[in-house]
């Protein structure tokens with residue numbers, strides 16, 4: 001259930017609603033929003049009687065939430081959430097572009113790529129210091145040394161950093177350096193890890209599991225929000241299907257589906273969906289055309305020698321092409337929105 005307060009409700013009235021929820025043995029979850037003060041009620045097994053709350057001073061509405069996810073649902077917060085990272089707003093009118101290599105390999109590699117993508121207009125830099133690899137014998141990332149490199153990249157370029165936390169142990173290390181903590185597809189249902197990043201003060205980029213339904217995806221986001229971290233960015237990165245012409249199948253319909261069901265921003269990763277360089281630009285264009293709030297794309301100055309995901313990494317000059325096209329499509333979208 002969602003309690004919506006009157007516009008002019010006092011702090012005392014809000015506190016009284018919170019105290020009542022606690023007295024009943026449930027968990028109050030205040031929901032940030034510019035339009036209204038709302039308090040979600042979590043922890044109830046069955047439906048609640050709205051009259052208990054409607055009787056309290058300052059309460060405007062008590063709305064039953066029909067979806068299993070509450071805090072991330074659009075029923076609870078009709079307006080879009082914009083996740084602010086420095087001067088970048090993810091979920092606002094302009095698509096946000098996150099670019100960089102799959103993995104941190106060296107300071108020189110990261111700086112070269114970061115300077116190139118920044119010059120082309122990327123807003124944030126991505127690179128994994130801890131890599132979740134299918135084979136235990138593959139490059140696992142530089143770990144702490146990689147995080148130190150990422151801190152240097154931010155200091156030298158001013159780009160905010162997106163990097164993955166693969167387990168509990170590394171969350172505090174990653175949180176110190178990252179501007180956005182990435183949770184990878186393989187960890188989308190690692191519920192204790194989701195709870196842990198729900199306690200972080202940094203935003204979380206949650207990638208869709210490779211066979212997750214939209215409901216499972218949003219329930220994973222709910223785990224993070226339920227711990228108090230509402231700064232969540234969803235990321236569609238392709239799902240497993242019978243198709244073998246690409247690494248995964250980019251589920252573009254996830255974007256409008258999520259936008260109907262949730263107020264959270266959703267971006268698209270065309271690189272892990274494609275697995276092949278030549279599909280990345282068309283998929284990125286399509287993602288912006290269906291209304292994605294941004295793109296996360298792998299770029300490498302020397303993909304042939306990349307330690308991971310070279311075949312799907314764009315050359316910097318291809319990233320320039322991607323940016324030109326994405327900008328043109330975004331401008332067309334704005335023209336439609338304004339008409």
Ligand code: PEP
Pocket residue numbers: 102128132183184185186207237272
């Ligand atoms: C990544 O973005 O580096 C990554 C490992 O992606 P995913 O979790 O989507 O496979």
Ligand code: MN
Pocket residue numbers: 102103272298308309
């Ligand atoms: Mn990768």
